[in-house]
Amino acid sequence: MPEGHSVHRIALQFERDFVGHTVTVSSPQGRFAEGASEIDGLRMLSSHAVGKQMFLEFENDRWLRIHLGLYGAWDFFGIVSPITEESEARGSIGAPRLRRALRMAESETAKSTDLETFPPEPVGQVRVRLMTDESVADLRGPTACEVIDSAQVAVAIEKLGPDPAEDASRASEDRFVKRVRTKPTPIGLLLMDQSVVAGIGNVYRAELLFRARLNPHTPGKNVSVKRLRALWQDWVYLLDIGIRTGMMLTMDDLSPADEAKARRSRADRYWVYKREGLPCRVCGTNILLEEMGSRKLYWCPTDQKTPRTVAA
DNA sequence: TGCGTATGTCAAT
């Protein structure tokens, strides 16, 4: 379910509540029994996200690499610390941390409920359970879940393009621009290519292209450097909002009422995503749906009509 | 109860 923002939030959650702790690792479902035994009882040393992948570092050069894929999700139980200013703001800062259950990765429907017993019984297909004295994290449905060493971590990260949440430097932006400019591939495909830019998924792709008023079919090499820099900066901006709020909020300058609506329901949240056949919020033209990269692409044929590009 | 869908990726063809 997650695009880059949720993976970064999850990595932050681990940083808060697991890093520095000795972790009991098990595989209630059994499918990760071997990997679990490799890291069981080790101290967690760090937690990182790059794009949609997360790397949890343990002692002895053992790393847990996780990719949630389409349906993966983490559930946290017990002590679950607030991870952003916004979540801090909901309770008083410095107040005792809550004992609760929180589902992450399905940020659209993040739930937090009271917890009666600790640790709770695993429910459903839990591939991995990580447990400290105070906190439990259950992983279900990941595409990737494996124990590797730091050399293999380096290989995995090498395959990924820049991720602004991990490196927002100008060099990172340049890397993105350069990669896009060398390819004849449509920009709508390049934004989904994790080696070009890491962390963008199907929702952010559609929304970023609309915000840029960019035709998804424009070949990467035909998009001007100026527009690509703007596109990168917009991703920096949206990703930051995503990490802070846990939601893919892509519409700016909403009235407080519309902002509340956008937060409450997906139907009121996006410019074009999942809005095929509905009138464009800007020009009224019906939003189109087409397949691109075997994923559903939503766009406005009027606002995103011409590439309006000049080779710079 | 069963079907379709989903914010993803990879291997096989």
Added chain:
DNA sequence: TTGACCTACGCAT
């Protein structure tokens, strides 16, 4: 380009 895979949920029957 297609199919396989991981799991949960909403909706129709």
